[in-house]
Amino acid sequence: MPVKAIVAKVDQQNGVMVIITADRQFRCLPLPDAVPSIGTTIELHLQAEKMTVRGLLNTK
Amino acid sequence: MNDSTALNLINLAQKGDCRAREKLIKLYKPFIQKTSFNVCRRYLSWENDDELSIALIAFNEAISSYNHVKGASFFTFAYGLISQRLIDYFRSEVKHKHRPLSSFNAGEEMELSLVECAQAWENYRLQIEREELVQTILELDQRLSEYGTSLDELADICPKHRDAREKLVRVAKVLCSNVKLLHTLRKNKRLPAKELARVAKVSKRVLENGRKYIIALVVIMSEERFSVLKDFTGLGEQRKRGCCHAGQSHSG
Numbered sequence: 001m002p003v004k005a006i007v008a009k010v011d012q013q014n015g016v017m018v019i020i021t022a023d024r025q026f027r028c029l030p031l032p033d034a035v036p037s038i039g040t041t042i043e044l045h046l047q048a049e050k051m052t053v054r055g056l057l058n059t060k
Numbered sequence: 061m062n063d064s065t066a067l068n069l070i071n072l073a074q075k076g077d078c079r080a081r082e083k084l085i086k087l088y089k090p091f092i093q094k095t096s097f098n099v100c101r102r103y104l105s106w107e108n109d110d111e112l113s114i115a116l117i118a119f120n121e122a123i124s125s126y127n128h129v130k131g132a133s134f135f136t137f138a139y140g141l142i143s144q145r146l147i148d149y150f151r152s153e154v155k156h157k158h159r160p161l162s163s164f165n166a167g168e169e170m171e172l173s174l175v176e177c178a179q180a181w182e183n184y185r186l187q188i189e190r191e192e193l194v195q196t197i198l199e200l201d202q203r204l205s206e207y208g209t210s211l212d213e214l215a216d217i218c219p220k221h222r223d224a225r226e227k228l229v230r231v232a233k234v235l236c237s238n239v240k241l242l243h244t245l246r247k248n249k250r251l252p253a254k255e256l257a258r259v260a261k262v263s264k265r266v267l268e269n270g271r272k273y274i275i276a277l278v279v280i281m282s283e284e285r286f287s288v289l290k291d292f293t294g295l296g297e298q299r300k301r302g303c304c305h306a307g308q309s310h311s312g
Contacts, residue, residue, distance in 0.1 A: 008201075023225070038197055
């Protein structure tokens with residue numbers, strides 16, 4: 001499910017950025033090719049929650 | 061002038077002492093100008109720019125409505141109020157610029173120039189909002205460092221599960237709605253775990269694990285200058301519904 005996020009920090013040296021998502025997550029993500037600037041609103045597809053993934057793997 | 065002297069003057073002004081109010085305004089004209097500059101991102105002069113008049117009125121309003129019991133410093137409160145009033149002013153100006161277009165009967169060229177003008181104004185407003193957001197995020201990082209955490213660390217420790225996050229959001233809202241707990245947090249820079257666990261009806265372990273995440277949420281929710289982030293993350297919903305927390309962040 002897509003989620004909106006604000007870019008809160010860009011660390012070009014380590015190739016990562018910190019984002020704050022609309023569902024109140026702070027996440028560290030690898031920088032995309034087009035590096036966004038701080039304050040940019042982006043939309044991304046975050047990995048499904050661990051339990052959901054595990055549930056899918058364990059389902060026969 | 062130190063904070064306590066300013067606080068004394070504010071108290072006097074709130075009791076109707078016009079001289080104290082004038083003295084405050086006179087002394088903090090540079091603060092008003094600097095705050096306006098931060099919002100407008102251009103040099104402003106007292107003689108020519110309406111923005112400074114708006115900021116001055118907002119500062120005067122801040123003197124009247126500031127309440128030190130709420131915990132925020134006067135300057136934080138005044139900064140937030142001035143920024144808000146200036147943004148409101150820009151928005152009303154944009155609307156004003158749009159209005160004549162439908163009723164304008166002059167030549168097409170003139171109309172085009174008005175459209176361009178409105179577009180340029182809109183771009184300018186967006187740029188100001190973007191710069192303000194950058195400033196807000198930098199201030200948030202700075203504020204988090206006062207509590208011994210950072211955006212980087214929050215990215216590492218933020219709960220991955222929605223349920224876990226919602227539980228901590230609820231705890232943060234409980235803390236924000238309790239003036240005493242909020243004051244203790246701001247004073248000691250630590251979560252009042254024992255009292256909070258009792259009031260929010262959660263275990264101390266939950267608080268310990270989500271300590272820094274809760275602090276980050278409380279900072280965002282309780283300080284007016286982070287209202288953009290509060291709205292973006294949906295943390296301001298309670299206030300909109302007129303819940304118990306109404307007015308907390310507005311009144312210092």
